[in-house]
Amino acid sequence: MQNDMPKITGEKRQAEEGQMEARLPQKKYFRQRAHANVFSDHHLDYPISPAHMDWSKNFPNHFAPKEGAAVDGAVVKDSGKKVEFADIGCGYGGLLVALSTVFPETLMLGMEIRVKVEEYVNQKILALRKNHPGSYDNISILRMNAMKFLPNFFEKHQLSKMFFLFPDPHFKKRKHKARIITPTLLSEYAYVLRPGGIIYTISDVKDLHLWMVKHLDAHPLFVRIPDEELADDPAVEHVRNATEEGQKVERNKGDKYLACYRRINDE
Amino acid sequence: MPLLPFSHIICHPTKDVIVLSFGEHLQAVDAKSGLIIASTVELEERDSRGLQPQPITNTPDAAQENKACVQVLAFSPDGAYLATAADDKILKIWDTESWKCLGTRTLVRRSNALQFSKDGAHVVTADKFGDVYNMVRDLPDVIPIKTSDTKITDDGDDDDDDDEGEQPILGHVSMATDLALTKDNKYIITSDRDEHIRVSQYPKGHNIETYCLGHTSFVTKIMVLPGTEETEKYLLSGAGDATIRVWEFLKGKEIQTFDIREALGLPPAEEDAEEDLTVFSFSICSIKKHIAVIMEKESRLLILQWNEEAAKVELFKILELEGKPLSVEYDRSGNLWTSVVPEKSKTDLVSVFNREYMQQEDITKYINVFGSKTVQTIPDLFNTEELRKHTTDWRELKKAREEKEAARLAGDPDAPLSKKRRKNKNSRKIPETTPTTSA
Known part of the structure; x- marks a missing residue:
């Protein structure tokens, strides 16, 4: 993740008129065990419906607050944009940070169930925004159980890309229901994804990869994108390498299994 | 010793027959005379001693009995079949002429909602793990979806095999609470503990049409407003947030929130109150477009009137029941059947009100004396505790x-x-x- 650290230059300091460079949060203070029970009632804050969602806290440059006065510097009018990319189980947010500048016009949201990890990503994004004015205002994170509450945040066909990078493998057979890709959950992903939208999956666990491929292949609303087509997709490189897990696998010289699917209409 | 109350009342779609369930038993009753037509108590325990009505007192201990407590019942649209599912996860299909059990099947998990498809060819069940199965009605007698010999862990997470057996047509990552099918057999609507109501295509449940989002607590009951094509675009829902909501369900659009506390003259629920008045069930009378609503542990029953022009429900009447209501059902002639957990010293388990909401004691006197069986204690028949967060x-x-x-x-x-x-x-x-x- 070292390459994400912005270079501190004298000019930059000057440009910020003596403001201190915001310190990026350190991951070691935000560690949390890698698993969470997705079936239990966490104390989650979610809107009744997408129309009830106040996005101004996440994207202050794109959304005016729903109620009450705007915070200093925040916009007073919505930019008209909606979140289009969702990184499900975004972990430490490496993909969001990488894609933020690749797709500067697109709003992206990471969803993560672990409190501390969410806190880390949040602080990191705030620090990046401070250090690079005008950038990184298109990415944000929410603590959320995406298996339960996606339709509370996103309207039908709102998303164009969904990312499932190095998800919890839930090795035990009786825990397979807790996996993030299941036949019934795929129908919910198809609901929030527009036709033509893409699901990106990657794992270093071959069994899990085969599981995801099996269920995506079997689902009537998804069709696999051939590898040669993926070569032109600017997101794929980051799907492989931008996340903490991806880099860890790289260091350990492990395999990474990628599978991407396009959302199609039912025949 | 008290009589075991009737947990469910359901009306035959084409005949004047009412089926009541208590514990693991079923009783079919003539809706006009109140006479018992058939009974599992009769069939199993009294063999063929005729219809000599007498209270049955040979009860094993209550805990044992309630393992197979009937939880959900549904008639096929033509009335030829009755499907039931119980706590023991066994689904049974009954012939409503001979009242013989035609087939049984072990479900993967406890069913929370059960319906026949509108062509009667399938039985659809939604279970406590949120999965919805679409099973052919003519159940193979012996082949279960899955044998239930696996150990169930504390969190209720069964050790199921993903590759074997019938696959769900849709699933919620939440407890499913109810399901409804549209008359044209094209859509299935399912509700869950996480306040969601989902509209999917039937039987291709992977095509989600929309969600009806608005409830702020678990949804307990959903029903398409029966009648004409015009009324059938509306869905009524009840929930743990003390409201009945009306939806134009294919658009996912809420068109009315009916506040039950207000209707009962109660103050609004306290902020952050963990418990609120819960809609336990409701029934719709297609003749008068009345909706009878019961709330958990609330002896007052609400009668709402569907206002066709305004497309909304209005308060029509409040009925006082003699106990905490368990079930409510309009029969074909518009009589309202209710069952309660009786207050002390009262023995009436069932009350019937005519179309003017006058109590019809002649219909129920027989059922109230001979219809049920005595038990040591009445078990807790309200089951919304596990739904509340x-x-x-x-x-x-x-x-x-x-x-x-x-x-x-x-x-x-x-x-x-x-x-x-x-x-x-x-x-x-x-x-x-x-x-x-x-x-």
């Missing part, structure tokens, strides 16, 4: 309640409720010698 785990609450119940049976009527409950009941005197309850 408590700051305390519901299992702990349940445990505390059971302990209290056990203490009560042991002769200590003042045994404290769980800590949380006790806090809410400041007026309640807590005995100085508090029996130990494990925290």
